[in-house]
Amino acid sequence: MDNIKIAVDAMGGDNAPSEIIKGAVDAVNELGSNIILVGIEDVINKELDKYSFDKSKITVKNASEVITTEEVPTMAIRHKKDSSIVVGLNLVKNGEASAFVSAGSTGAVLTGGTFIIGRIKGIERPALGTCLPTANGKFAFLIDSGANVDCKSNYLVQFAKMSSLYVEHVMGIKNPKVGLLNIGVEKEKGNSLTKETYSLLEETNLNFIGNIEPRDVPFGNADIIVCDGFAGNTVLKFAEGLSQAIMGIIKDEITDGFYKIPAAFLIKPFKNIKKRFDSEEVGGAPFLGLKSLVVKAHGSSKAKGIKNAIKQCEIFVENDIVLKIEEQL
């Protein structure tokens, strides 16, 4: 890991800087990672003082500004040149780091990634891949999960190609099954975008298994689910809301009424359920199609999520996924 350095945005996310910095330290201690922490130097150093680790493995790069999730991404990237996101992305652009991890503003990370690091030649649109937990205890890689709200069929084919390489080499699933998110299983179902994409995917050498209906998504029938960013983001956010709503209702029903079960009995099972759906296990959402990897960690990431996002970057770089994508095009 000695030649790989990962730049980490110390200031982004709900639990920044403490959990981010703890995650970086854990990566150093457990994985032997090399990290550049980007953000307000004094704040970072004060946090780092709490831990013992090999000091040669973490450097701090000062960035005086922070981009908030409330800011308009394009404006923020343009005007906050000394923000942790812009400075971190520039480290990657200049070759001082191999990849960038941020739990900050999704919009700013995607916009900044595209403008500062730039697309792989031939890639029409970089796309965000998110691991969606499924009932079989595995994950489905949902791409695009929100970066491109208006898509053409050839973008979706590129999403499928990039994510097949990613899922195989970074997540270790051989010859991953690619499904097209669609409102029917038959080839002729769907809107003009999915119909066109279906035909194009059939012509590729990918392990294309056809359409995946939204009702089958939670059961993990496909390793990769390809869709436009509007549909992907809808699925992602609806999953969040619906599972929260259902869990709330179940808690109410079970702990209420004549046949009530004491709430304490639910602590363990609900903890287990939470664990099953622990997205921190897989790190963050890779923004695929750029000349280097940018990982958007969840806004609520804790140390474990950041450590795993760093690991994810290292595997990506070691396996030279960017080169593999270039070769596939």
Added chain:
Amino acid sequence: MDNIKIAVDAMGGDNAPSEIIKGAVDAVNELGSNIILVGIEDVINKELDKYSFDKSKITVKNASEVITTEEVPTMAIRHKKDSSIVVGLNLVKNGEASAFVSAGSTGAVLTGGTFIIGRIKGIERPALGTCLPTANGKFAFLIDSGANVDCKSNYLVQFAKMSSLYVEHVMGIKNPKVGLLNIGVEKEKGNSLTKETYSLLEETNLNFIGNIEPRDVPFGNADIIVCDGFAGNTVLKFAEGLSQAIMGIIKDEITDGFYKIPAAFLIKPFKNIKKRFDSEEVGGAPFLGLKSLVVKAHGSSKAKGIKNAIKQCEIFVENDIVLKIEEQL
């Protein structure tokens, strides 16, 4: 109710003909409805013999064919002229019935409705509205939930107008709140379709409350959720799959392991949860924009769902919603 006759497809749905016919009989006995049951005469009469009811209130219209859900809708409508769906829709077209209820093939009902009954003049696309249960014990009316996979912004505005009238007069919610399904709350968020639609909805006299994020859909913040049929059907089918997956996992976790709770304790709470989400309460999905109402009842409808779909048709006709839609345009 004496001047209103509802045609009911006796052959469509998983529980046809028995539950459909029971539902029709219940409507007669409980609501005083007038029904024309459409389908294979002998089969229907044999079922009807099981019940006692005012014989003047149910007539049987023979239709020798049945369209299955496996058939291509356009072909089936064209070739099966003596199917219960085609015959039933023709009863409405010819003025012998005021509305049509079917739990059969969604595609055939929508295609047949459009071709046989026809659109209201000025309506670009009829749309399917589905009541989505929400955590507050109410429903959100999701339109279009699957009839039009490729939409333009002016279609969505018409969906909003039609459903505002429907939800106010048939479901009894005064000045219903209209939300636009979108991946962000801000006006400038979303794809080209939602951005255009947002501006157009602002100019209407509807109670437009802005964008509704998918994560907020299950909490019932809007009475009506407007979207294209691809997004709507995705939400609908994903909700089905995800709730099934989550309930399964919870059952496993709660009845398993060291702190296990006997499964019997879950019967009552799970029954209550099912009741909360009982879509049979609201009847079926109205296909709005045709010259007469067509209601698509869920394929798994039982007698209660059919009875409520009949009631829904009667309220629609009594309130002259078609005229109200024409006036709104």
